[in-house]
Amino acid sequence: MxxxxxxxxxxxxxxxxxxxxxxxxxxxxxxxxxxxxxxxxxxxxxxxxxxxxxxxxxxxxxxxxxxxxxxxxxxxxxxxxxxxxxxVMTPGGSTLHTEGDLYGALVARYGSIDAFQQEFTAAALGLFGSGWVWLMPDLRIVTTPNQDNPIMNGQPMPILGLDVWEHAYYLDYKNVRADYCKNWWKVVHWQQVELNYKSTQ
Ligand SMILES: [Fe+2]
CATH class of the missing domain: 1.10.287.990 (Fe,Mn superoxide dismutase (SOD) domain)
Incomplete structure (x- = not known):
């Protein structure tokens, strides 16, 4: 059980x-x-x-x-x-180490962490209805509807994920999903995401 x-x-x-x-x-x-x-x-x-x-x-x-x-x-x-x-969340967030592998890989792919976060947030805002946004081990950003997870389609487990169901933010942010997505980065547990990334490499 x-x-x-x-x-x-x-x-x-x-x-x-x-x-x-x-x-x-x-x-x-x-x-x-x-x-x-x-x-x-x-x-x-x-x-x-x-x-x-x-x-x-x-x-x-x-x-x-x-x-x-x-x-x-x-x-x-x-x-x-x-x-x-x-x-993948922790009070106050945690630091993405600039000397770490994940930082370097994200910057190499997206140009900067800011640009990565903008693209991730854009995916969240572009997701119609309820679902999730994921960062995959190969650093692609993907979305899934409902409670689907990429592993259901034979893909690996993501290293970071954001719940964009209304139940995750509506009481605080009402219909303004953009503010929820933007603020969420302040509680992302980057050290855990780094560990997730490392375990897939
Ligand atoms: Fe949820």
């Missing part, structure tokens, strides 16, 4: 970028519901219950379309994506 991971920071600790109210709802209601519905979907399938969430998604997405696959796609995707999202 899958469980809701504890946050390693408090609900109010990402303020003022993300309010306590949003974090509490997002984690204890939205994410918890994905976990609950995922467990319900596989309740009769003991062979699926002890897989890592990534393996479960890879296994089921490779099969034929079914009600089980759809339930796992939405709720298992929601569980994986949110578990990852909490890890």
């Amino acid at each position: 899958y469980t809701l991971p504890e946050l390693v920071y408090g609900y109010a600790d990402l303020e003022p970028v993300i309010s306590r109210e949003i974090m509490e709802l997002h984690h204890s209601k939205h994410h918890a519901t994905y976990v609950q519905k995922l467990n319900e979907a596989i309740a009769d399938q003991p062979e699926l219950q002890n897989m890592s969430i990534q393996n479960l998604l890879k296994t089921l997405m490779a099969g034929d379309d079914s009600a089980l696959q759809r339930a796992v796609r939405n709720n298992g995707g929601g569980h994986l994506n949110h578990s990852f999202f909490w890890q």
